[in-house]
Amino acid sequence: MSKEVLNEMFAPAPEPATELGRYRVLSSTAGVRVSPLCLGAASIGDAWAGVSIIPIALYSVPVLHFSFKTLATRWQHHEEDRLLGSNLKAMGSMNKESSFKLLDAFYEAGGNFIDTANNYQNEQSEKWIGEWMRERDNRDMIVLGTKYTTPYRSYELGKGKTVNYSGNHKRSLQMSVRDSLKKLQTDYIDVLYLHWWDHTTSIEEIVDALHILVVQGKVLYLGISDTPAWIVSAANTYAREQGKTPFSVYQGRWNIMSRDFERDIIPMARHFGMALAPWDVLGGGKFQSKKQIEERKKTGEGLRNFMGDGQSPQQEKVSAALEKVAGEHGIESLTAVALAYVIQKTPNVVPIVGGRKVEHLKDNIQALSLRLSNEQIKFLESQTEFDIGFPGNFTGADPKWTGQSTSMLAMAAHISFPSPNKSYVHEK
Known part of the structure; x- marks a missing residue:
């Protein structure tokens, strides 16, 4: 072997095009290398275009709360919902050309971690991601996460006919993974998430069934989303005791205004060596400067969230604080500061970022170059009252x-x- 070949073999890789290409080990229990931001693919597809959602505030009847809460959670990563009226919001969506453009931009910038679910855009999200990977011939360069639990075929088979297409149980899991593999055009899923806790399936059934998929090679790592910390702790303890595969990553709602993660979820993740993949880090699109809001109004856009119009006084206050810190770093991006905040709070945080525009992706990447001072973090946290509780x-x-x-x-x-x-x- 020549000296030139040896030098080339042991030479370090070139510097990445952006900080998105500076990869990280997902967690101490999942050695896979991932980009520091995960692309949320809930808006990849156009099946939800024009679907309107009534804000949570309009619901006061308890029986309606579960159905809408579940629905809202499913569409949690949207960044670009269009205003349809004073009380109605449209679900985010993209045509195939725009979807592939965003996926290409993410991949070319160094991104390799993509998050979807069995039901997003009535299954189009998984299907289009599968088509994109096939056309780009890059499946093995992508770390792909998807989820099971939501009734993903109700739109096609009808409500009331998909009872076993939903839930945490083994039957739901088996069908969902079978179908996700077909849609994604792959023979393995890198990270499979339990999407939300259904309160009806035993921890033992869930852990045992998930472990079988890992043994079969259909799934490599396990994640869990929107589930109480004590459930995850019990599941991982059972997995350890029984020699089964534990959950390696937790996905849930966390941002500078919503810090519930700090009570039990972050300590749990530290104890079990889990990564955190927070959604809603950008406050549902409500972290906006007055200048940004005025610009959106001029173009006929409302704020990017289906849970109500405009900013609350508290959102205005937090946005002003984010803008102040951004100015101290010589940038205009509030979202970059909001992302930097969660990234720096604890190790192994890979925020999920959505959106439909390449410029928003570039804006988010700025967060990876920011280092907030302890004083800036304390200042941001001082804008919202938070009690860790007993x-x-x-x-x-x-x-x-x-x-x-x-x-x-x-x-x-x-x-x-x-x-x-x-x-x-x-x-x-």
Whole structure:
């Protein structure tokens, strides 16, 4: 072997085109390498074009709450919903050409982590992603996540006829994975998520059934979404004890205004070595400067969320704070600051970003070059009241992660702790 060949073999890879191409190990229990942002594909497809949703505030009858809450959760990653009227919002969607353009831009910028689900856009999302991967011949370059649990064929077979196409149980899982593999035109799924907790299936049935798929090679890693922390903890404990595959990544709602993650989910993820893939990091599109809002009004666009019109006073306050911090970094992007916030809060955070426009993707990539100071993080958090709740507000935070002793421990003696683990932020 010549010296030139050896030099080429051991030479480092060229610097990535963008920070999106600086990959990370997903978690301590999932060694797959992923891009630091995950592309949410809920708007890949046009089956939901023109579908209108009534904001949550209009629902007051408890029996309606579950159906809409479930529906809202399914379409959680939308970034570009169009205003149809004072009370109606349209679901985000794209035609195939626009979808492929966004997927190409994400891939060419270095992105390799894509998130979809069995029901998105009435199954078009999975189908179009499968077609895109086949045409680009890049399936093995993509880390593909999809989900099961939602009744994904009700639009075709009719309500009331798809009872076993929904839920956490083994039958639903088997059919969903069978069909997702066909739609995605692949023989394996990198990350399979349980989409939401259905309260009706035992932890043992779920873990055992998911593990079989891993053993069969149809699924490589397991994720779980929109599920109480105690359920995930019980499932992973059972998996460890029984030699089964644990959940390696948790997906759920988290942003600077909605910090419920900090109570139980982040501590759970740290304990079990799980990654976090938060959705709604951009506040449902409500983190907008006054200038951005005026520009959207001029073009006939409303704010990008189907849960109500305009900003609340609290959203205005948080947006102003994000704008201030963005200005301190010499940028205009509020979304970049919002993304940087969650990325820096704890290790192994891979935010899910949606949207339908390439320029928004480029805007989001800016977050990967930002390093917020501790003062800026405290300033952003001070804009919204948050109580960690009992027992956290009684026992204090885990000193292994804060690097500081608690008042309870200090009653006996002063104890020093090493500096806490830091999140990924590349130093140039």
